[in-house]
Amino acid sequence: MRYTFLLYTDPADLADMTAEDWAAEKEVYGAYIGALQKAGVFVDTDWLQPVETATTLSLKGGTKQVQDGPFADTKETLGGYFVIDVPDLDAAMAWAEKCPAAKTGKVEIRTSAMGAE
Amino acid sequence: MIDPARAAEMAARDSYGRLLAFLSSRTHDIALAEDMLVDAFVKALTHWQEHGIPDNPDAWLLTTARNRLTDRQRHQARFPTDSEIPDMTTGEAFEERVPDKRLSLMMVCAHPAIAADLHVPLMLQTVLGLEAKTIAGLFLVSPAALAKRLVRAKAKIRDAGIPFELPDADRLPERSAKLLEALYALHAHDWLEPEDTLGDEAFYLAELLSRLMTDNAEVLGLAALIAFSHARTRARIKEGVLVPTDEQDTRLWDDYLIRYGKRQLSRAYSKSTIGRYQIEAAIESIHILRKETGRTDWEALNKLYFALLNLAPSAGALVAQAVVTARLHGPQEGLASLAAAEEQIGSGFQPLWAARADMHARTGNAADAKKSYEKAISLATNTPTIKLLTKKLALVQPH
Numbered sequence: 394m395r396y397t398f399l400l401y402t403d404p405a406d407l408a409d410m411t412a413e414d415w416a417a418e419k420e421v422y423g424a425y426i427g428a429l430q431k432a433g434v435f436v437d438t439d440w441l442q443p444v445e446t447a448t449t450l451s452l453k454g455g456t457k458q459v460q461d462g463p464f465a466d467t468k469e470t471l472g473g474y475f476v477i478d479v480p481d482l483d484a485a486m487a488w489a490e491k492c493p494a495a496k497t498g499k500v501e502i503r504t505s506a507m508g509a510e
Numbered sequence: 511m512i513d514p515a516r517a518a519e520m521a522a523r524d525s526y527g528r529l530l531a532f533l534s535s536r537t538h539d540i541a542l543a544e545d546m547l548v549d550a551f552v553k554a555l556t557h558w559q560e561h562g563i564p565d566n567p568d569a570w571l572l573t574t575a576r577n578r579l580t581d582r583q584r585h586q587a588r589f590p591t592d593s594e595i596p597d598m599t600t601g602e603a604f605e606e607r608v609p610d611k612r613l614s615l616m617m618v619c620a621h622p623a624i625a626a627d628l629h630v631p632l633m634l635q636t637v638l639g640l641e642a643k644t645i646a647g648l649f650l651v652s653p654a655a656l657a658k659r660l661v662r663a664k665a666k667i668r669d670a671g672i673p674f675e676l677p678d679a680d681r682l683p684e685r686s687a688k689l690l691e692a693l694y695a696l697h698a699h700d701w702l703e704p705e706d707t708l709g710d711e712a713f714y715l716a717e718l719l720s721r722l723m724t725d726n727a728e729v730l731g732l733a734a735l736i737a738f739s740h741a742r743t744r745a746r747i748k749e750g751v752l753v754p755t756d757e758q759d760t761r762l763w764d765d766y767l768i769r770y771g772k773r774q775l776s777r778a779y780s781k782s783t784i785g786r787y788q789i790e791a792a793i794e795s796i797h798i799l800r801k802e803t804g805r806t807d808w809e810a811l812n813k814l815y816f817a818l819l820n821l822a823p824s825a826g827a828l829v830a831q832a833v834v835t836a837r838l839h840g841p842q843e844g845l846a847s848l849a850a851a852e853e854q855i856g857s858g859f860q861p862l863w864a865a866r867a868d869m870h871a872r873t874g875n876a877a878d879a880k881k882s883y884e885k886a887i888s889l890a891t892n893t894p895t896i897k898l899l900t901k902k903l904a905l906v907q908p909h
Contacts, residue, residue: 407654424703425650428893493652
């Protein structure tokens, strides 16, 4: 079954980062991705630009509305995601526990509604 | 085992931790003390190369750090007067004038007003001088977020006035318990890459603490526990595959650490106050004894797990007790114990499924053994464990 981890972190934690800081950040996530791959459960991941760069679009109500920014203002924002393929929620939780984002932010675990491929 | 290069590194850290603890206790400002001390270490690199290593390198470092503080005081009046940090050039006995304040520093790091998940990183950073980035990498947490949280914690320690004096007799037990919990958390951390991660550091801190709190039986017990566990490091993984304790090659177990653990555990027993760390150390000591006797005393383990479950129940102890039951009374009894354990701890605990699979395999129930190994594999997040379970799964034969 496919599970998606939505990673919510406080953007303040990632403010004023140097290139070296980013490299260290990528190394930690790289180790996690490596572990997912070695266990054969990795499907996909992405790391998103900060929420200030978001554009929100809607046609609801009949007219196109384009908003500069996220659809909701929250302290912790969506910063990335992982998609993994594991048998059940117990296994998804075991991996979410190891996710770097869980230790300083929140990981929302969502089950795929399309089922496993 | 402690290799020579790591030993040299530890000696440098010993000096760093002692000086940082002393400077922090005088300034009540860990971040400031770190700045001063790092600066002194940097100066030492060039100065010692040109003029040779001074007779007392620690005194030289402290004096240099102190001068740096005096520079700062000219700009910021809030820092304490330099009379609070002794001037080493007066030549009085260093040991007397610079008492070891590392216990106070560790108590501050594990203060209840500081978030519990920062206790270990703070200790590793201040007592051992590990960089935030290194700690983050090992614990698989965002380096930027951890660094920011550590800065905030140190500011809180300074601004909220968390005292650097040792807690009084009333509060000492509670505060020591917090400190021991932090050290135990470091020892028991479920690493993504389990190869000897921070084992030397955990042992260093436990050993240091056992010298600073010689009368606390649980401190001695925890030092023994960590020593016994660290002694088995080289035997724990073979060709990338995890090796269960009772199947490890005992020739790879470290005799120095075993002797150390035994000494600390008997010192702990002499205090006649029982506690969970002593029981866990006693459990380890039973496993360690196999090196001499060639066998594991499952009866003794049974009694110890019974005591541990009474005192400090945990998912790990419940499953371990069931494994011992299976050894003593057969796999069916073990399976019954595991079923009872699952009622309490839920279905998401990997060791429970690994143990259940082993027991099903022993009864010849290939179908359930296979299913349980698969469940255990799905819950395992480190490669050596996954490899062991996969190997066992391949050995399951339908009857």
